[in-house]
Amino acid sequence: MSKDVYTLTSPEGKTTELPVRNGTMGPRVVDIGKLYREQGVFTYDPGFVSTGSCESEITFIDGDKGLLMYRGYPVEQLAAHSSFIEVAYLLLYSELPSADQLAEFEESIRRHTMLNEGMLRFFNGFRYDAHPMAVLSAVVGSMSAYYHDTMDVNDQRAREVFTHRILAKLPTIAAAAHKLTAGQPYVYPRNDLSYSENLLHMLFAVPAETYEINEVAAQALDLLFILHADHEQNCSTSTVRMAGSSGANPYSAIAAGIAALWGPAHGGANEAVLRMLKEIGTARNIPKYVAKAKDKDDPFRLMGFGHRVYKNFDPRATIIRDMCHKVLAQNGQQDAPLFELALRLEEMALKDEYFIEKNLYPNVDFYSGIIYRALGIPTSMFTVMFAIGRTVGWVAHWREMIRDPNGRISRPRQLYTGSQQRDYMAIEKRG
Numbered sequence: 001m002s003k004d005v006y007t008l009t010s011p012e013g014k015t016t017e018l019p020v021r022n023g024t025m026g027p028r029v030v031d032i033g034k035l036y037r038e039q040g041v042f043t044y045d046p047g048f049v050s051t052g053s054c055e056s057e058i059t060f061i062d063g064d065k066g067l068l069m070y071r072g073y074p075v076e077q078l079a080a081h082s083s084f085i086e087v088a089y090l091l092l093y094s095e096l097p098s099a100d101q102l103a104e105f106e107e108s109i110r111r112h113t114m115l116n117e118g119m120l121r122f123f124n125g126f127r128y129d130a131h132p133m134a135v136l137s138a139v140v141g142s143m144s145a146y147y148h149d150t151m152d153v154n155d156q157r158a159r160e161v162f163t164h165r166i167l168a169k170l171p172t173i174a175a176a177a178h179k180l181t182a183g184q185p186y187v188y189p190r191n192d193l194s195y196s197e198n199l200l201h202m203l204f205a206v207p208a209e210t211y212e213i214n215e216v217a218a219q220a221l222d223l224l225f226i227l228h229a230d231h232e233q234n235c236s237t238s239t240v241r242m243a244g245s246s247g248a249n250p251y252s253a254i255a256a257g258i259a260a261l262w263g264p265a266h267g268g269a270n271e272a273v274l275r276m277l278k279e280i281g282t283a284r285n286i287p288k289y290v291a292k293a294k295d296k297d298d299p300f301r302l303m304g305f306g307h308r309v310y311k312n313f314d315p316r317a318t319i320i321r322d323m324c325h326k327v328l329a330q331n332g333q334q335d336a337p338l339f340e341l342a343l344r345l346e347e348m349a350l351k352d353e354y355f356i357e358k359n360l361y362p363n364v365d366f367y368s369g370i371i372y373r374a375l376g377i378p379t380s381m382f383t384v385m386f387a388i389g390r391t392v393g394w395v396a397h398w399r400e401m402i403r404d405p406n407g408r409i410s411r412p413r414q415l416y417t418g419s420q421q422r423d424y425m426a427i428e429k430r431g
Contacts, residue, residue, distance in 0.1 A: 006030045010039055025060050042413045053238060055404070058091060058396050059230045066312035070230060071095070079319045084225040085109065085195055088392040091230055092163060092399065106195075112168030113189035113198065115176070116146045123180050132384045133262045135177040140170070141255035151249045153402050162250050163395050170391050171195070174384045175202030181380065196221040199388070204376065216330045217375050220323050221385075224371065227316040227364055228386050230393030232309070236260040236267070240394040241401050242410040250398060257394045258387050267383040267390075270369035273304040274338075274379060277370075283344045290345075294354050304366030305349060306359065316364035324367045327374045339370050 006018045016038045019031040029052045032043055045051045060069045068075040071090050078087050082096075085106050089097045097105060122142060126135055143166075144151060150162035176186050179202075187202045196218040205211035231237070239260040244253035261267035280289050292300040307314055328339050346362050349355045372382050401407055 008035070008039065010041075014039060026062065036413075042415070044415050048238075053233055053410075054241065054401065055406075056233070056397065056400060057094070058400060059232045059393070061232050061309050063307070063309040063311045066310055066315050068231070068315050075227065075315055076319060079223055079226050082226065083194075084222045084229070084389070087226050087229055088167060091392050091396040108164045109168045109195065110191045110198075112165050113172050113191070115169060115172055119143075119146055119173075120176065120186060123176055123186070126180060128183065129181060130177075132174070132177040132181060132381050133258065133387075135180065136170075136174060136384055136387060137255050137258040137262070139173050139177070140166075140251055140258060143169075143251040144249045147251075153244070153247060153250060159250070159399060159402065163399065166251070166254060166395060167392060170388050171199040172202060174381070174388055175199060177384065178203055178378070178381055181378075194218065194222075196225070200375075214330075214375075216327060220327050220371055220375065223323050224320070224368060224385065225389035227320060228389030230390070230396065234266070235263070236390065237394055237397050240398055244398045244401055245407065245410045247409075250395075253398055254391065254394055257390075261387055261390065262383055267386040269303060269363075269365040270372070270386070271379050271382050273365055274369040274373060274382075276303045277338055277341055277345075280341065280345070283341055286341075286345050286348050290348060290352060294352075302345075302349065302360070304363055305355070305361065307361075307363045310361070310363065311359045313361045314363040317362045317366055320364055320367045320371070321362075324371055324374075327371050338373070342366065342370060 004020050006020055007015060008018060009015045016035065018035065021029050021031055023029070036042055043051070058071065060072075061067065070078060070087060071094055073090070073096075078090075082090075086097060086102055089102060089105050119139065119142065122139060123135065126138075147162075147165060150158045150165065152158045172189050179186050184206060187205045189198050190201055193201055193213070197213045199221065200213055200217055201211055233241075236257040240253045240257040243256040244250065264272055280286060289300065290302070292298045293302040324339060328336050346366070349360065349362075354360075368386075369379075369382055372385060373379070377385065
């Protein structure tokens with residue numbers, strides 16, 4: 001392999017030179033665009049573990065070093081000094097905003113939080129026990145029926161209005177989904193509250209009494225939204241890009257991302273962590289469950305450990321662990337035993353040679369569910385909260401994809417292993 005070209009020679013002796021492309025960070029990539037045309041073969045990469053599906057300037061992950069950066073800024077710095085709205089601006093517009101830019105952006109988000117009243121009536125069509133993620137994906141998909149002015153993906157102004165609208169309205173939709181299952185009246189947004197404060201208000205306020213915002217709870221949500229804001233070409237982000245590549249309206253693309261996020265191997269992992277901790281029960285059971293996790297013949301898995309990309313510690317887990325202490329110290333003492341169990345499990349797993357050898361470090365899901373539970377958020381809403389934070393990443397990638405002059409509709413190929421061509425046989429002649 002030379003510096004700029006990868007030379008591939010087929011078994012028949014045919015040679016093809018494939019360009020090597022360099023990013024600003026991370027591995028180089030081999031451009032295989034002409035491989036099928038010149039060699040007559042496809043690449044085969046189930047799960048796309050070695051395939052770069054696009055060119056992006058948004059997020060970078062170095063799994064070996066445990067590094068996560070948004071637009072070049074380490075997530076640790078953003079978590080310590082920034083707010084979710086500022087991080088959203090960074091992801092969308094490439095640079096940190098000035099004070100005036102941030103104020104204008106935040107004001108625009110506040111002014112787009114209300115839903116069309118027809119959409120609120122749409123919620124009444126769901127069963128009382130509908131899962132909030134089912135409601136969220138359906139209602140977001142229906143937004144194209146209410147907001148026709150942002151359907152043209154090639155119109156820059158329409159894209160801008162859509163961006164502000166979806167970021168502002170998703171917490172309102174999420175809170176309404178919660179109120180549906182709680183059997184409580186919907187709560188309208190308040191423009192005098194911050195993004196996270198407004199969400200807490202819409203989730204927990206009731207008409208019968210005044211609701212007071214817990215500032216630690218608001219800080220915890222803001223931090224979680226920062227940590228969930230983007231994560232490179234993950235399953236749901238890739239889904240948004242693929243759906244959007246057809247030119248589908250942006251609400252449909254985001255609804256597709258929400259559906260992909262719902263999977264237990266993706267956004268639903270924090271729910272699984274909580275169920276696992278409840279199953280373990282007490283610290284004295286930890287050795288037994290660690291042994292079960294190491295047994296190849298036992299289906300039990302330690303949820304919240306390891307990551308598809310990170311081969312080191314998930315940087316988000318370190319940040320969220322400290323916030324977990326802060327939340328539980330103020331208003332989550334009922335979950336302190338659960339948190340202590342998590343810490344003991346983490347401690348034991350990190351000392352075990354099996355987990356060290358396989359790089360099974362705690363990930364962000366290991367602690368996020370405990371925080372949500374301590375804040376009074378029901379388990380069914382955990383993935384919805386993830387979606388609220390991740391929406392800005394989806395939108396940033398969608399915008400980048402739409403503007404890409406080399407963009408094409410996504411159309412993966414396959415290795416076909418079915419029947420060869422055969423002729424139709426009349427039913428009376430079949431054995």
